[in-house]
Amino acid sequence: xxxxxxxxxxxxxxxxxxxxxxxxxxxxxxxxxxxxxxxxxxxxxxxxxxxxxxxxxxxxxxxxxxxxxxxxxxxxxxxxxxxxxxxxxxxxxxxxxxxxxxxxxxxxxxxxxxxxxxxxxxxxxxxxxxxxxxxxxxxxxxxxxxxxxxxxxxxxxxxxxxxxx
Ligand code: FES
Ligand code: FES
Numbered sequence: 811x812x813x814x815x816x817x818x819x820x821x822x823x824x825x826x827x828x829x830x831x832x833x834x835x836x837x838x839x840x841x842x843x844x845x846x847x848x849x850x851x852x853x854x855x856x857x858x859x860x861x862x863x864x865x866x867x868x869x870x871x872x873x874x875x876x877x878x879x880x881x882x883x884x885x886x887x888x889x890x891x892x893x894x895x896x897x898x899x900x901x902x903x904x905x906x907x908x909x910x911x912x913x914x915x916x917x918x919x920x921x922x923x924x925x926x927x928x929x930x931x932x933x934x935x936x937x938x939x940x941x942x943x944x945x946x947x948x949x950x951x952x953x954x955x956x957x958x959x960x961x962x963x964x965x966x967x968x969x970x971x972x973x974x975x
Contacts, residue, residue, distance in 0.1 A: 822886050826851065827895040837883055842866040844882035845892060853893035853922045857951070864950030867923040867930075868892050874930035893922035896929065905929055905967045914963035920952045928964045936972060940965050 817836050824831050826849060833848050840859075845851045845868070857863035859878045866877040869891040896903040902910070905928060909915050916924070924947060931938065931946050938946075943964045947957055 820883065822883050824849075824882065824885055824890060825888065826890045827892060833882065835882055837881065839882050840878055841868070841880040841882045841885050841890075842877035845877060845890075848882075851892050851894050854926075855919050855922060857919070862951065863920070864923040864927060865920055867926045867950065869926055869930045872930060872933055874927045891926070891929075893925055896925060904970060905932070905964075908963040908967035908970070909960070912959045912963035912966060914959040916952050916955050916960075920950065923950050924952075924960055928960075928967070932964065932968050932971070936968060936975075938968060943968070 819834050820837055821832060821834050824833060824844065826845065831849055833844060835844060835848065839848075842854055842856055845854050846856070854868055854877055855865040856878060857865035861876045861879045864876065867874050868877045869875070869889075870880070870885060871888045896906055905925060909921070909925065914924075915921055927946065927950055928943075931943070935942065940961060944957070944961050947960050947964070
């Protein structure tokens with residue numbers, strides 16, 4: 811039997827990368843789908859849709875969160891940041907530059923998740939030791955890397971930020 815019933819929609823407001831957006835969406839729409847398909851912010855990727863791989867990591871009120879595990883409606887009232895917020899126009903952020911310098915940029919699929927995980931983590935733990943960084947990046951999956959260059963990049967970025975403050 812085909813389901814032809816009109817789907818219930820709700821109007822929500824999302825604050826993404828400093829801009830407010832009104833969206834008319836189904837209550838079951840996930841945050842990652844709202845970001846990618848409604849706001850066309852396609853830097854955030856979808857891998858497993860089960861909270862395992864971390865490709866969909868964004869910042870919600872400054873903390874890394876799996877956007878596939880949240881409904882968009884749950885993010886109302888929160889400040890959301892996606893990977894698109896890191897660069898200032900053509901100017902890469904210090905974290906992006908560190909990833910590039912240390913060859914920590916993997917495929918475009920997993921990298922945004924690693925970047926946002928690192929951005930949120932360093933904001934909370936600017937003094938983090940390398941071992942802590944290693945433990946944190948293990949939360950995101952990449953089948954192709956030994957993670958070493960990513961750890962080096964985050965550690966270097968943290969060290970440079972500490973020097974500047
Ligand atoms: S797509 Fe969200 S954790 Fe994999
Ligand atoms: S999954 Fe992106 S480089 Fe391995």
